[in-house]
Amino acid sequence: MRFLPVFLDLQSGPILLVGAGELVRAKLRLLLAAGARIRWYAIDGNRDTAGLDASEVARIEHAQGDPVTADLAGVIAILCAGAGDVGTAMSARAKAVGLPVNVMDDLAHSTFIFPAIVDRGDVVVAIGTGGSSPVVARRVRERIEAMLPARIGDLATFIGRWRKTMHGRIPEMPLRRRFWERVIDGPIGALVLAGRAGEADHALNDIADPSAFAGAQSAGAADGRVTLVGAGPGDPDLLTIKALRALQDADIIFYDELVSKEILDRARRDAARVPVGRRVGKPGIGQDAINKLLIDAAQSGQRAVRLKGGDPFIFGRGGEEVEVLREAGVAYSVIPGITAALGAAAESEVPLTFRHEALRITFLTAHRASDAETVDWSTLTDQQMTVGVYMGTTAAPTVRAGLLLAGRSPQTAVGVFARATRPDAQAVVGTLDQLPALVDRIDGGPAILVIGDVVAHSAPWRAAQLNQLVSQVMVAAE
Numbered sequence: 001m002r003f004l005p006v007f008l009d010l011q012s013g014p015i016l017l018v019g020a021g022e023l024v025r026a027k028l029r030l031l032l033a034a035g036a037r038i039r040w041y042a043i044d045g046n047r048d049t050a051g052l053d054a055s056e057v058a059r060i061e062h063a064q065g066d067p068v069t070a071d072l073a074g075v076i077a078i079l080c081a082g083a084g085d086v087g088t089a090m091s092a093r094a095k096a097v098g099l100p101v102n103v104m105d106d107l108a109h110s111t112f113i114f115p116a117i118v119d120r121g122d123v124v125v126a127i128g129t130g131g132s133s134p135v136v137a138r139r140v141r142e143r144i145e146a147m148l149p150a151r152i153g154d155l156a157t158f159i160g161r162w163r164k165t166m167h168g169r170i171p172e173m174p175l176r177r178r179f180w181e182r183v184i185d186g187p188i189g190a191l192v193l194a195g196r197a198g199e200a201d202h203a204l205n206d207i208a209d210p211s212a213f214a215g216a217q218s219a220g221a222a223d224g225r226v227t228l229v230g231a232g233p234g235d236p237d238l239l240t241i242k243a244l245r246a247l248q249d250a251d252i253i254f255y256d257e258l259v260s261k262e263i264l265d266r267a268r269r270d271a272a273r274v275p276v277g278r279r280v281g282k283p284g285i286g287q288d289a290i291n292k293l294l295i296d297a298a299q300s301g302q303r304a305v306r307l308k309g310g311d312p313f314i315f316g317r318g319g320e321e322v323e324v325l326r327e328a329g330v331a332y333s334v335i336p337g338i339t340a341a342l343g344a345a346a347e348s349e350v351p352l353t354f355r356h357e358a359l360r361i362t363f364l365t366a367h368r369a370s371d372a373e374t375v376d377w378s379t380l381t382d383q384q385m386t387v388g389v390y391m392g393t394t395a396a397p398t399v400r401a402g403l404l405l406a407g408r409s410p411q412t413a414v415g416v417f418a419r420a421t422r423p424d425a426q427a428v429v430g431t432l433d434q435l436p437a438l439v440d441r442i443d444g445g446p447a448i449l450v451i452g453d454v455v456a457h458s459a460p461w462r463a464a465q466l467n468q469l470v471s472q473v474m475v476a477a478e
């Protein structure tokens with residue numbers, strides 16, 4: 001490590017900025033946004049401050065004359081555009097008086113460099129690569145951005161506000177540290193991260209004996225909770241940032257068989273993993289048993305994640321589980337996921353709503369033929385309605401019959417999308433009339449049926465038409 005990250009107090013004096021041009025303007029924006037005062041030697045006289053607030057421009061002091069002989073009293077750092085001799089001269093001058101200096105794009109003449117920054121209020125992360133690769137620094141920053149809760153800065157501010165008070169109430173340093181760790185990791189921290197700092201203040205204030213709170217041996221039952229997490233249709237990159245965070249935070253994960261290994265791989269390494277899926281045709285562990293597992297985990301103080309394919313509230317029994325948790329008095333929250341219909345539609349380019357062709361969407365399930373028989377097909381007559389059928393492959397003949405009975409045209413476009421968003425995704429398209437035969441062409445895995453004229457805009461439909469055209473031309477040529 002050649003460059004040590006330190007944080008410069010911008011309130012303590014002005015920064016001397018020398019030069020003009022796009023790089024200088026970018027630094028100007030950064031420094032002003034951070035609250036800096038700037039003494040600017042524009043040299044070429046171009047003082048373009050477009051895009052800056054008036055209050056920011058007010059913090060710029062326009063300096064005249066030669067910066068190399070400028071008075072440096074009170075200046076806290078020097079920043080200089082790279083080109084020409086000025087950079088070299090400013091660098092020598094700064095070094096002579098011991099001021100930190102950065103000459104843009106010139107490592108040799110710089111004594112400090114700018115990191116990539118993640119800025120969340122009081123929480124600021126600086127990422128450096130010793131000047132060797134800004135692109136790598138940016139990639140690292142993206143990862144950190146995704147990892148940090150949006151309100152992590154609020155959490156720091158919250159603790160900053162209470163620090164003095166708690167210092168008085170818990171004089172022993174190790175105990176105090178444990179106290180704050182437990183606050184951050186527990187429900188009070190969660191309140192702040194959820195934007196409910198007022199409630200967090202009350203909760204912290206209500207802790208009668210902070211030392212006892214800090215000293216409690218293991219995580220108490222009060223910390224236990226269940227998070228219902230939507231895992232999306234399969235592609236791990238379709239997890240939401242919030243879902244990823246819950247997975248990284250979990251003590252134990254109860255997952256469905258629809259959840260892919262690649263998604264489980266993103267969970268905290270030492271989280272316990274418990275499969276609770278029900279495979280079609282095979283008896284699973286049963287909903288009552290799952291409910292009991294969730295409640296037991298939370299009541300023993302664990303952070304349990306209930307990980308479900310797609311979205312928890314779309315044919316995922318999320319509603320039932322939430323009801324049971326509520327009755328048991330277990331703390332819970334729900335993180336949505338991308339449901340299979342949306343994943344398949346995006347992947348195969350089916351615009352689920354489209355101008356005058358599709359104005360409504362219905363998602364329904366037709367698990368067994370008996371389910372399909374209870375569907376009121378007369379509500380699905382609208383030709384401008386896109387219909388997504390979950391768990392509908394077995395009952396495809398009934399779905400077809402029902403929709404035809406409702407008056408849908410046998411020529412309505414349909415798509416069968418299997419293993420959508422996974423590496424082995426498969427799409428088969430055709431008409432409503434052909435639906436059962438299309439389903440037969442699927443090679444296993446979960447599949448969703450999408451029925452509606454918009455399927456004719458999809459990528460697989462366009463590919464099929466092209467194929468047809470090609471074979472017609474070939475036949476004609478023979």
Ligand code: SAH
Pocket residue numbers: 233234258308309310311312313314315316338339340341344389390391392417418419420421422446447448449
């Ligand atoms: N909660 C889930 C649905 C669970 S029901 C969600 O929101 O997506 C299970 C059904 O979802 C499957 O029978 C299938 O119809 C559909 N499904 C789930 N994952 C799928 C995928 N990757 N591709 C196609 N269909 C999928």
